[in-house]
Amino acid sequence: MGKTVSGELAFNWCRQLYEKKAAELVLYGRALGLSHSEAEDVVQETFVVLMQKPRMPLRPEHYCVRSIRNRALNYRRSLWRRLTRELEARRWFEKSPSEGPAERAAMRCLAELPLEQREVIVLKIWHRYTFEEIGEFLEISPNTASGRYRYGLQKIKLQLEGVVYERDELDGDTVKFLATAPPVGGA
Amino acid sequence: METQLNSWQPRRPSAALERRLFATPLNFMPKMAWFVGWLLPATACALLTFSVFNSGNEIPGRSSSREPMAATMFSNQSYLVGLPDGFRKGQNDLSSVTIDWTNRSGSTSSMPSFPRNRMN
Numbered sequence: 215m216g217k218t219v220s221g222e223l224a225f226n227w228c229r230q231l232y233e234k235k236a237a238e239l240v241l242y243g244r245a246l247g248l249s250h251s252e253a254e255d256v257v258q259e260t261f262v263v264l265m266q267k268p269r270m271p272l273r274p275e276h277y278c279v280r281s282i283r284n285r286a287l288n289y290r291r292s293l294w295r296r297l298t299r300e301l302e303a304r305r306w307f308e309k310s311p312s313e314g315p316a317e318r319a320a321m322r323c324l325a326e327l328p329l330e331q332r333e334v335i336v337l338k339i340w341h342r343y344t345f346e347e348i349g350e351f352l353e354i355s356p357n358t359a360s361g362r363y364r365y366g367l368q369k370i371k372l373q374l375e376g377v378v379y380e381r382d383e384l385d386g387d388t389v390k391f392l393a394t395a396p397p398v399g400g401a
Numbered sequence: 402m403e404t405q406l407n408s409w410q411p412r413r414p415s416a417a418l419e420r421r422l423f424a425t426p427l428n429f430m431p432k433m434a435w436f437v438g439w440l441l442p443a444t445a446c447a448l449l450t451f452s453v454f455n456s457g458n459e460i461p462g463r464s465s466s467r468e469p470m471a472a473t474m475f476s477n478q479s480y481l482v483g484l485p486d487g488f489r490k491g492q493n494d495l496s497s498v499t500i501d502w503t504n505r506s507g508s509t510s511s512m513p514s515f516p517r518n519r520m521n
Binding site: 237 | 402403406407408409410411412413414419422423
């Protein structure tokens, strides 16, 4: 079965969109409580539907975010999925050579924030939504969105400062501190 | 703070996801469809045409009999009925067939057909 001209076009712009936004969309899936593989499944479903569309949505990135949210909230997790979810890597971000323990702790802190807060943070920082757009999207007021964002960010900041403070306190005992730290950044 | 968070690169989805979405079978299909839909039948036709028009050519080391390609292809003799009258007429005419050994008086066998001494 060959592709039509419109199918070819859809394939091309979907691919471009995927290259540009796939990682951020997976991150958003994770912010909604999915594991990495579950988030990948949801992203896959979204793109499969997107490729079948006769024309590109007006705002394809927003379309994907909305689609992922709808699918993620309806995602039924089997027992097997729940088990494998616990076993698979929990890291949300790529490893960076300059990444220190404070940063890893902050990453973990983001993952452990309440869903409402981490969702707003991910939408604001990695999807470049404004508070108005977040409010419209989540059907909350922009002030509520802003409040959730600030609360979440404050916790991450405290976490970062706490780790830094702890490191300063321990001073020469940094190695011991690192060894006893739980797997951070979701790793 | 926001700048620091922004510098965190979200974890890339696995390569398998990209393959599932874009690599197969969509990229492979047009080439395959072109091959199966056009090239393969064209090659088959070209081969058939070549073999039909070269049926008169003799194969080295074989006898010089010029068997028609059609007769070779349609091994069932009934197909030959439809061929022109002059077509290999001699071969299909039983009257022209000479079975030499039936005309000879002697038999090549060392055993006689009937024992001559015990006729009565």
